[in-house]
Amino acid sequence: MGNPLAIRGGKPVRTAPFPAWPIYGKSEEDALLRVLHSGKWGRQDGKEVETFERRFAEYHGVPYGVTVVNGTVSLRISLWAAGIKAGDEVIVPPYTFLATASAVLESNATPVFVDLEPDTYNIDPAAIEKAITPRTRAIIPVHFAGLPADMDAIMAIAKRHNLTVIEDAAHAHGAEYKGRRVGSIGHMSSFSFQSSKNLCSGEGGIILTGDKGLYEKCKSMQNCGRVPGGAWYEHHVICGNYRLSEFQGGLLNAQFDRMDEQVRHREEMGLYLQDMLRGVPGIAPQNRNRYPVRHGYHLFSFRYDESVYGAPRSVFIKALAAEGVPAAEGYVIPLHKQRLFVDKAFGPYTACLETRPGIDFGNLPLPVCNRASAGEGAWLYQALLLGSKSDMDDIAAAFAKVYEHRAELANVK
Numbered sequence: 001m002g003n004p005l006a007i008r009g010g011k012p013v014r015t016a017p018f019p020a021w022p023i024y025g026k027s028e029e030d031a032l033l034r035v036l037h038s039g040k041w042g043r044q045d046g047k048e049v050e051t052f053e054r055r056f057a058e059y060h061g062v063p064y065g066v067t068v069v070n071g072t073v074s075l076r077i078s079l080w081a082a083g084i085k086a087g088d089e090v091i092v093p094p095y096t097f098l099a100t101a102s103a104v105l106e107s108n109a110t111p112v113f114v115d116l117e118p119d120t121y122n123i124d125p126a127a128i129e130k131a132i133t134p135r136t137r138a139i140i141p142v143h144f145a146g147l148p149a150d151m152d153a154i155m156a157i158a159k160r161h162n163l164t165v166i167e168d169a170a171h172a173h174g175a176e177y178k179g180r181r182v183g184s185i186g187h188m189s190s191f192s193f194q195s196s197k198n199l200c201s202g203e204g205g206i207i208l209t210g211d212k213g214l215y216e217k218c219k220s221m222q223n224c225g226r227v228p229g230g231a232w233y234e235h236h237v238i239c240g241n242y243r244l245s246e247f248q249g250g251l252l253n254a255q256f257d258r259m260d261e262q263v264r265h266r267e268e269m270g271l272y273l274q275d276m277l278r279g280v281p282g283i284a285p286q287n288r289n290r291y292p293v294r295h296g297y298h299l300f301s302f303r304y305d306e307s308v309y310g311a312p313r314s315v316f317i318k319a320l321a322a323e324g325v326p327a328a329e330g331y332v333i334p335l336h337k338q339r340l341f342v343d344k345a346f347g348p349y350t351a352c353l354e355t356r357p358g359i360d361f362g363n364l365p366l367p368v369c370n371r372a373s374a375g376e377g378a379w380l381y382q383a384l385l386l387g388s389k390s391d392m393d394d395i396a397a398a399f400a401k402v403y404e405h406r407a408e409l410a411n412v413k
């Protein structure tokens with residue numbers, strides 16, 4: 001039938017590359033050289049990091065921002081600042097990057113995994129409510145792929161049970177929930193600036209909060225337990241050196257100038273692509289219609305229905321790649337099935353084992369997440385959405401071609 005799939009030797013839909021990431025230019029070069037020539041390379045000497053913290057917090061309408069070395073440490077410090085300790089339980093989704101749960105373990109607390117909404121892969125508020133025990137102290141919702149989790153429902157549960165909410169917004173720079181920037185809704189929020197993220201400086205992270213007391217704790221914990229007015233060798237709380245350098249601060253200031261327009265562009269292309277894919281059977285983009293949102297689109301997440309294609313997800317992804325559209329199978333191992341959890345390889349953080357003795361993480365009943373990981377979940381990377389409408393047309397054409405030629409997927413390994 002016509003031009004066969006590229007994976008079967010046909011002509012691919014496209015060979016041109018998509019936009020590369022990160023995008024940078026003279027302003028980044030100038031920022032790095034400005035820091036270099038100033039000789040002020042540490043944040044205690046210069047103003048770049050401090051300026052960025054103020055700008056990023058302002059963008060979110062939040063008074064306080066504390067940058068740290070990455071989006072793992074930002075979660076860990078947020079939990080420390082919230083007073084999470086041995087014996088406490090923290091509710092987390094299982095379909096996320098390791099840090100969302102490992103930060104809980106590193107507080108010597110217990111991550112309690114709860115299942116997802118089937119059409120968004122965000123944490124399911126109804127499942128949160130059912131998982132609450134007298135030990136529950138906090139919830140870490142992840143805005144998966146950049147789609148805001150249902151924060152009104154989550155904050156209402158938190159209020160009823162007196163819990164701290166730390167938004168993991170590592171995927172969600174610039175995303176909005178019912179007109180409010182994500183990262184400004186929970187008691188604290190955590191962003192990552194690791195190189196793949198929608199705002200990046202190679203590595204980095206930030207904690208945002210509207211609570212002065214939490215801010216002061218986070219600020220001290222990222223700087224060796226120092227306090228304002230204290231001596232350099234005076235340390236007050238559990239802490240470390242988690243400061244960003246001025247080079248990272250300079251890069252972040254330059255990248256931040258680009259960010260909002262990039263968020264706007266991805267939103268426009270994401271909506272366009274979602275519409276284009278509507279006619280492709282067996283492909284269901286993340287449902288963004290539960291409430292009004294601006295999607296952050298760190299990922300363009302979609303569900304793949306193997307029964308329509310008669311081939312596993314891995315084969316579909318290979319076929320798409322051969323057509324010139326790179327995609328990924330997503331979190332193929334959910335957190336609760338990672339060896340770390342199956343073997344309970346928690347190092348010195350053993351309080352978790354006393355709180356829930358005998359827990360069998362690998363067999364937790366989390367059917368939506370297990371289905372997503374096993375073969376349903378998949379995504380496109382954010383930089384594709386920085387392309388033009390004609391790039392989106394190519395992506396949709398590749399999906400449609402693989403659907404029309406699905407019989408050719410049989411026996412592909």
Ligand SMILES: Cc1ncc(COP(=O)(O)O)c(C=O)c1O
Pocket residue numbers: 069070071072073096097099100142168170171192193194203204205
């Ligand atoms: C959802 C989520 N949370 C936290 C992190 C941790 O961020 P970092 O890699 O900066 O430590 C990531 C990064 O991949 C992430 O995707």
